[in-house]
Amino acid sequence: MLHDKRILLIVSGGIAVYKALDLVRRLRERGASVRAVMTPAAQRFVTPLAFGAITGNQVFIELFDRAAEHDVGHIRLLREADLVLVAPATADLMAKMVHGLADDLATATLLASKTPILIAPAMNSVMWANPATQRNVAQLRADGIAFIGPMSGEMAESGEAGVGRMAEPLDIAAAVQAHFETSPAPGVARPLAGRRVVVTSGPTHEPIDPVRYIANRSSGKQGHAIAAAAAAAGAEVVLVSGPVTVPDPAGVEVVHVETAREMQAAVDAALPADIAVLAAAVADWRAKGTAAQKIKKDGSGRPPMLEFAENPDILAGIGHRTKDRPALVVGFAAETADLLANAQAKLAHKGADWIVANDVSLPSTGEGIMGGNTNEIRLVFHDGVEEWPRLDKRQVAERLVARIAAYFEPEDE
């Protein structure tokens, strides 16, 4: 719930502005108060009147506003906010943020902000994929700005699809809530403060041809929850995520990848780190060579032969590093048989310090662990095993992070 939370919503000029009205409703029904700032372009899509009615507050649109600026109103807007949320965030607004431009109320407010910023980009997929936008996104992430989305799906332009759609209002509201849940009040212990953690999460997608890929049922819920819990414990977190639909956790640098090889490169780039938690379900194999065109039936009734190549083993790679090996390497073993024996073998062969083992056989009834909201794990060490009860994935993440924090605490304290 977002009781007593004050959100400053910055609305820039994309077609998704209409969805920002629903977002305001979602935030308010969770107890937040919302004030909106609109760029001139945003006002071309939806009028300030609509945002005024939905927020129940004055809408701010003018930097040089005599009435509001007698006490430097744009700074006051920030002091009176717990979170600045930019939704939708246009390619243009993100570019301006990167360069520190401040030529309207929205950009001046963002530049003056010491308040945490969460942004929900929304644009055509070609604009999103443009190297200029990607450079800007990387810079904003490096500047400590959190992202939610964009998602893949249909574009406003008829017949077009791809990555660029603004995250759904409910998912943005969930990310706002996660932001406050992972930002403890002053005085709350942050046992991983000063530690850098690399977490991997989700499946990998290994392309077969331009439209088909090899994947698995991993949802990213467990890995993302671990990244969020580590951030809440004060760590600097880099989350390397395969393709998932769960939102990016707030307060975490997220690197989105598709394939095992991209994931390995992103993990290597994130080092050095103190801790690596490799929760992603990385495909063991990829198709050997991706067909340039969609593979078609040839009418012979004979299916095409698919040849596989082995993917890099990211856990073994990091566990056996001689340079920049994290002090604690935690791997995951998703097994459908001989859980403990397989986990112990993985611990021995891959140079890991701990293995989080779980049985991912699909149950005949009830919820499966892969894709589900709960997890039942065994934490396997070189000298023993802990069996944990079935817990919510968030609880598993918090308990694992507490265990990691204890590992780094000096024994005499």
Ligand SMILES: Cc1cc2nc3c(=O)[nH]c(=O)nc-3n(C[C@H](O)[C@H](O)[C@H](O)COP(=O)(O)O)c2cc1C
């Ligand atoms: C119909 C229409 C739809 C647009 N949709 C988007 C969009 O979804 N994302 C985006 O980044 N820009 C979009 N633009 C372009 C922006 O409106 C334009 O770059 C503008 O300068 C953004 O200003 P602002 O960032 O100050 O709000 C759209 C423009 C038009 C005319």
